[in-house]
Amino acid sequence: MAAITSLGESGLSEPAARPRAIQGRRRRRLNLFRYLVFTVSGLFFLLPLLATARFSLEGNRLGTWSLSAWKEIVTYKGPPPLLSAVEIQLELVVLTCVGVLVLLVPTMVWIRLRVQWISRVFEFLCLLPLTIPAIVLVVGLAPVYNFIRRSQLSTLELFWAYVILALPYAYRALSAGLTAIDVTTMSEAARSLGASWFTVITRVIVPNIRQAILNAMVLAAALVLGEFTIAYLLLYNNLPVTLFFISRSTPNASVIFSTSLASLLFAFGLLLILAYAGRRRHRGRG
Amino acid sequence: MTSPMTRTQDGTARTGVEVRMDGLSRHYGPVVALDNLDLTVQAGELIALLGPSGCGKTTTLRLVAGLEDADAGRITVGGKDITHVAANKRDMGMVFQAYSLFPHMTARQNVAFGLRLRRIAAAKRDKRAVEMLELVGLSTQADRYPHQLSGGQQQRVALARALAIEPQVLLLDEPLSALDAKVRAQLRDEIRRIQLEVGTTTLFVTHDQEEALAIADRVGVMKDGRLEQLAPPTDVYSRPATSFVAEFVGLTNRLAGTVSGSTVTVRGRDLPLVDLGTPPGPAIALVRPEAVTLAADSSGDSGPLTGTVIAVTFLGATSRVTVDLGDTTILAQLTTADASDLPAGSHVALTIRPDPVLVSGDAPAVSEP
Numbered sequence: 001m002a003a004i005t006s007l008g009e010s011g012l013s014e015p016a017a018r019p020r021a022i023q024g025r026r027r028r029r030l031n032l033f034r035y036l037v038f039t040v041s042g043l044f045f046l047l048p049l050l051a052t053a054r055f056s057l058e059g060n061r062l063g064t065w066s067l068s069a070w071k072e073i074v075t076y077k078g079p080p081p082l083l084s085a086v087e088i089q090l091e092l093v094v095l096t097c098v099g100v101l102v103l104l105v106p107t108m109v110w111i112r113l114r115v116q117w118i119s120r121v122f123e124f125l126c127l128l129p130l131t132i133p134a135i136v137l138v139v140g141l142a143p144v145y146n147f148i149r150r151s152q153l154s155t156l157e158l159f160w161a162y163v164i165l166a167l168p169y170a171y172r173a174l175s176a177g178l179t180a181i182d183v184t185t186m187s188e189a190a191r192s193l194g195a196s197w198f199t200v201i202t203r204v205i206v207p208n209i210r211q212a213i214l215n216a217m218v219l220a221a222a223l224v225l226g227e228f229t230i231a232y233l234l235l236y237n238n239l240p241v242t243l244f245f246i247s248r249s250t251p252n253a254s255v256i257f258s259t260s261l262a263s264l265l266f267a268f269g270l271l272l273i274l275a276y277a278g279r280r281r282h283r284g285r286g
Numbered sequence: 287m288t289s290p291m292t293r294t295q296d297g298t299a300r301t302g303v304e305v306r307m308d309g310l311s312r313h314y315g316p317v318v319a320l321d322n323l324d325l326t327v328q329a330g331e332l333i334a335l336l337g338p339s340g341c342g343k344t345t346t347l348r349l350v351a352g353l354e355d356a357d358a359g360r361i362t363v364g365g366k367d368i369t370h371v372a373a374n375k376r377d378m379g380m381v382f383q384a385y386s387l388f389p390h391m392t393a394r395q396n397v398a399f400g401l402r403l404r405r406i407a408a409a410k411r412d413k414r415a416v417e418m419l420e421l422v423g424l425s426t427q428a429d430r431y432p433h434q435l436s437g438g439q440q441q442r443v444a445l446a447r448a449l450a451i452e453p454q455v456l457l458l459d460e461p462l463s464a465l466d467a468k469v470r471a472q473l474r475d476e477i478r479r480i481q482l483e484v485g486t487t488t489l490f491v492t493h494d495q496e497e498a499l500a501i502a503d504r505v506g507v508m509k510d511g512r513l514e515q516l517a518p519p520t521d522v523y524s525r526p527a528t529s530f531v532a533e534f535v536g537l538t539n540r541l542a543g544t545v546s547g548s549t550v551t552v553r554g555r556d557l558p559l560v561d562l563g564t565p566p567g568p569a570i571a572l573v574r575p576e577a578v579t580l581a582a583d584s585s586g587d588s589g590p591l592t593g594t595v596i597a598v599t600f601l602g603a604t605s606r607v608t609v610d611l612g613d614t615t616i617l618a619q620l621t622t623a624d625a626s627d628l629p630a631g632s633h634v635a636l637t638i639r640p641d642p643v644l645v646s647g648d649a650p651a652v653s654e655p
Contacts, residue, residue: 107478147575158469179390182384182385182386185382185384185385185386186386186388188351188353188373188380188382188386189380189382189386189387189388189444189447190380190388190399191353191373191374191450192353192373192374192376192378192457193352193374193375193379193399193400193403193447193448193451194373194375194377194400194403194404195399195403196374199403204388207388207390208389208390210390249401
């Protein structure tokens with residue numbers, strides 16, 4: 001009996017062990033592939049940044065090091081002063097994020113609940129800015145901004161254009177979030193419990209698409225932080241335009257690199273803060 | 287109908303309210319979802335709306351809840367016309383077929399949500415939420431999030447949430463359909479217990495006849511947006527008003543017969559008619575499988591009420607036996623002990639119990655059980 005059992009066991013365990021070994025080999029190969037892709041893509045992004053940093057620290061003579069290019073950013077007096085450009089840029093980020101969310105969240109919820117048939121048209125409209133080059137957009141927006149400018153507001157006027165530019169990215173992020181939850185049932189449940197539409201959106205839908213909202217905000221912020229063309233062509237001074245002016249106001253070629261890198265670092269820092277703050281609050285709930 | 291009394295949060299007595307639907311209609315394009323429906327739910331009563339998909343039962347519930355607008359007709363609750371009142375002002379609790387708990391809130395917060403909207407003080411709100419969770423047997427799970435609860439537990443919390451606001455009317459839209467059979471039966475009984483305890487007028491929508499018959503004071507069977515019959519469960523089963531009701535609720539044998547006077551003659555046997563106004567002539571009699579009894583027949587004689595067993599389906603305490611009568615087949619429902627004596631191939635003699643039967647309006651054709 002024991003012999004039979006032992007024979008049976010060995011017969012069963014051998015084929016079972018083989019797939020395990022194959023699986024282990026496959027996993028190792030997959031991990032190797034992952035590291036390879038990560039390293040190659042890391043180098044792809046990192047090498048130009050390192051080169052930029054290297055050139056921004058170039059001294060007057062080849063092979064020497066200097067912080068003069070970075071000092072020129074800090075000592076730049078304007079117009080506009082650098083700090084004011086940073087402030088305007090941050091305000092533009094906030095205004096654009098708020099504008100996009102106020103425009104998209106209630107509209108998308110409403111479309112899902114009541115007018116599903118219009119969703120394709122709405123999606124098309126939201127994605128349209130992706131297909132229009134910035135220069136074409138400027139041509140279209142210039143007369144509007146000429147009209148607006150008569151009332152002498154500020155660079156913050158740019159946020160209208162930025163809301164349009166951010167629509168495709170924010171739409172995609174929010175759409176993914178809304179698809180992941182049962183908007184209809186949750187809204188109906190909340191309504192039956194006595195919630196107004198405002199309460200449904202603010203207390204039921206928004207907390208459940210928090211991650212999608214955060215993603216939409218990060219994308220909108222990234223877009224605003226790097227936007228140069230529209231601001232420059234419409235004669236507004238945001239941070240990228242100011243950095244461009246700094247690089248042009250000096251014969252020191254390294255300033256081009258220091259301003260580029262400063263702009264990138266500013267954007268990275270802000271996006272990291274946004275992502276980290278959102279994730280921390282999300283974790284805190286559970 | 288009794289009018290159960292309950293206590294509200296401030297301790298005052300409260301009775302269930304009557305819900306009336308008069309000439310309610312709803313169309314979706316060319317499709318008629320609800321066709322001139324008249325239905326009155328008595329105070330404190332539980333009515334189950336039963337019917338196949340697309341019969342209009344959920345539409346009825348959604349119209350009462352205010353989640354959809356009626357094309358015509360009137361809904362009154364406790365004598366007050368609420369046809370054009372917004373859903374959030376109707377004071378109704380609803381449990382949905384899909385899990386509808388808010389994922390970002392714990393069970394306690396879900397239950398307290400409606401109370402919070404009513405600006406009830408936090409301490410009172412919390413106490414009430416715990417009471418409601420106790421009522422559905424989930425007080426120990428109060429701080430769990432929906433994803434940490436099973437399907438049955440989620441539906442219980444949804445029920446507690448709907449009841450916490452002390453609604454005038456409780457609306458249950460197939461709340462058990464996503465659950466497995468055992469949990470379903472358990473929760474079904476629990477819903478009935480709680481409804482009797484709380485005394486809220488309740489409209490329960492289901493496509494499961496067993497559920498409807500087990501839980502309701504009255505069952506409304508719907509077809510094509512119309513109410514075919516509204517009666518206590520026993521009447522719906524034993525005295526169906528239409529052939530659709532007879533065939534939808536329980537299994538039915540369709541046997542060719544001849545109507546004369548107050549009886550229909552089926553295979554030489556006179557059976558009393560449910561509807562005495564049935565016109566004389568050939569007809570299809572609808573006979574329940576449990577009205578058919580079988581006995582082993584060793585004589586081998588052939589006759590209108592003899593046949594051969596072709597299949598025996600084991601259902602637990604009972605078994606369903608299919609008998610070939612030569613020109614048709616008939617189903618009989620027997621206790622498993624009786625059915626075990628009649629294996630497939632055995633020759634049997636049939637007896638049809640003279641229960642009142644309904645006659646189908648269809649022309650007699652080849653009868654299929």
